[in-house]
Amino acid sequence: MDDDDLVNSTSKDVALIQAITAVPAILDVICRTTGMGFAAVARVTESRWVACSVLDHIQFGLPAGGELELETTICHEIRQSQAPVVIDHVARDEVYCGHHTPLKYGFQSYISMPIFLKDGQFFGTLCSIDPNPARLNTPETLSMFKLFAELIAFHIDGAKTLARSESQLQEVREISQLREQFIGVLGHDLRNPLNAISMGTMLLSESPLEPEDKEVVRMMDRSISRMSELIDDVVDFTRGRLGGGIPIGEKLPEPLEPMLWGVIGEMSAVRPDRKIETTFALSGEVSFDRKRLSQLFANLLSNAIFHGKPGTPVQVRATGGGVEELKLSVSNAADPIPPEVLARLFKPFSRGEPSGHQEGLGLGLYIASEIARSHGGSLSVISNEQETIFTFVMPASPL
Secondary structure, three states: OOHHHHHHHHHHHHHHHHOOOHHHHHHHHHHHHHOOOEEEEEEEOOOOEEEEEEEEOOOOOOOOOOEEOHHHOOHHHHHHHOOOEEEOOHHHOOOOOOOHHHHHHOOOEEEEEEEEOOOOOEEEEEEEEEOOOOOOOOHHHHHHHHHHHHHHHHHHHHHHHHHHHHHHHHHHHHHHHHHHHHHHHHHHHHHHHHHHHHHHHHHHHOOOOOHHHHHHHHHHHHHHHHHHHHHHHHHHHHHHHHHOOOOOOOOEEEOOHHHHHHHHHHHHHHOOOOOEEEEEEEOOOEEEOHHHHHHHHHHHHHHHHHHOOOOOOEEEEEEEEOOEEEEEEEEEOOOOOOHHHHOOOOOOOOOOOOOOOOOOOOOHHHHHHHHHHHOOOEEEEEEOOOOEEEEEEEOOOOO
């Protein structure tokens, strides 16, 4: 670690200790209990001694963030020995009576307890000094300092763990956003080659071909349509995730029923074997984005057709409109959707239960719910033994 990194790291440690609200109270208890006039939490590295938090009643003159020359401190020795140092009376202490640190700083009593983090790393010391002797070398005082040092270490570990988690979360968010942006750009750029292929198949379909060749062209055309739908879903998904919802065009007032019949006709052409029963009681015009609401309805109808029990009709009901709340529901007879699947049904890439129709990305219902939200409405589902019913509700159009 170079000098700049060391300075930055130590500055963060000072800020970390000052953010621990218990530290000032700890220093105050130490001074009141021992009678000492100065107490501090110090960050001690192999090259620096920095005061992180200070309580100074003796005008020692060292503020929080202030530094002492490392070699002039006893904490430097504690960092090497990993053991506390307690001095009741420097002048009578056989080890420290001639020590350079008391002589330099003018104290007679001293206690310093090492602070070890959860991984065993030496952080610094919880220390206290006073120009007068004090009775410190007692089990009660040592236990108190040890307990406070462990409490400070606990807070430091917690704060560092939280900081790491927040950093990792931010990194995950940035990666996720880049991934979604990439997907959106990829989906957009895939349209050009797909359009070229589509143009080619259209030209081939207009050429004189053998029957088997025409079937190949028709199969290619169906695959192009399917790929186009998948690209649309991906682009819509990315817009919804990055832009706070799927954007809609101008909502124009018009009758809803023609749009519904148009989608039903398209679905019936694809699956003529599935009966679609309708009940419409619509009144007045509805302000909506025709393209997007058609997409919502098509997703619901397709889902009901492909997941419903064979031989049973799909029910489409629409009521309201104009000055009344619009309610559009699509239901089918099917096995009940399990609660755990129901809970995530409108989330992206959710496919529900495995079935024979698993061509999509699992985005259809998510996109439908986002379109509903973009229209100021909501999309809900109820699934039981009798039926599974999806209901889109939209507030009445303003007068």
